[in-house]
Amino acid sequence: MVAYPGVVADDLFKALADPTRRTILDELAEKSGQTLFEICSRLSMKHQLGISRQGVSQHLAVLEAAGLVETRREGRYKFHDLNTAPLRHIAERWPVRDTPGPEKSTP
Amino acid sequence: MKIHLTSVFVDDQAKAERFYTEILGFVKKHDVPLGETDRWLTVVSRDEPGGVELLLEPAGHPAVKPYRDALVQDGIPLAQFAVDDVQAEYDRLRGLGVLFTQEPLEMGPVTTAVFDDTCGNLIQIATVPK
Numbered sequence: 001m002v003a004y005p006g007v008v009a010d011d012l013f014k015a016l017a018d019p020t021r022r023t024i025l026d027e028l029a030e031k032s033g034q035t036l037f038e039i040c041s042r043l044s045m046k047h048q049l050g051i052s053r054q055g056v057s058q059h060l061a062v063l064e065a066a067g068l069v070e071t072r073r074e075g076r077y078k079f080h081d082l083n084t085a086p087l088r089h090i091a092e093r094w095p096v097r098d099t100p101g102p103e104k105s106t107p
Numbered sequence: 108m109k110i111h112l113t114s115v116f117v118d119d120q121a122k123a124e125r126f127y128t129e130i131l132g133f134v135k136k137h138d139v140p141l142g143e144t145d146r147w148l149t150v151v152s153r154d155e156p157g158g159v160e161l162l163l164e165p166a167g168h169p170a171v172k173p174y175r176d177a178l179v180q181d182g183i184p185l186a187q188f189a190v191d192d193v194q195a196e197y198d199r200l201r202g203l204g205v206l207f208t209q210e211p212l213e214m215g216p217v218t219t220a221v222f223d224d225t226c227g228n229l230i231q232i233a234t235v236p237k
Binding site: 031034035036037038041042045046053076077078 | 176179180181182183184208209210212214215217219221229
């Protein structure tokens with residue numbers, strides 16, 4: 001997905017730009033390995049998001065293209081897992097400094 | 108108008124009879140031979156012998172397989188049964204080797220879980236808010 005360090009695929013930012021997709025990631029962070037049915041249930045029951053199953057499928061496809069969601073077939077079922085590895089590219093591009101900058105310590 | 112019967116398609120009626128009575132705990136109500144191999148096979152809840160019957164219907168029609176395969180792949184249950192305590196029922200069924208595609212999930216007043224009935228369907232159990 002990423003050709004060389006420092007470059008972050010547009011797909012990743014596009015995937016993160018949508019609040020529904022971020023909610024899907026939150027739910028998968030709570031529990032990885034969900035069927036489409038469970039993801040739809042969580043969005044409608046916990047978050048009162050009235051999105052069609054097709055709409056959720058489309059969001060999942062965008063997340064999958066960005067590498068944030070991976071699908072896995074187990075027997076007759078398909079499960080969705082969270083993969084946060086692509087987020088590391090963001091931190092690598094704009095590293096978080098451990099020591100506060102001088103302007104921060106100035107009152 | 109009243110709902111007195113609903114049905115799920117099952118791959119194998121003998122296997123379904125065992126699963127729905129021995130594992131789930133339903134009671135057989137009707138068992139009438141139909142043709143050479145099929146049966147009119149219904150079960151009812153142990154607590155409500157006069158209640159809604161569930162028909163365990165042969166899945167021979169060619170449309171059944173693609174229909175159920177598509178639903179099962181997405182984890183969509185074909186029927187829902189009410190239980191007093193989803194977590195307790197989940198533990199009991201897991202102990203009997205039943206496979207769940209969705210563990211107990213609490214969503215406000217409703218808790219649900221989804222399992223495989225070994226006859227080609229996913230079934231949801233839910234606590235009904237009182």
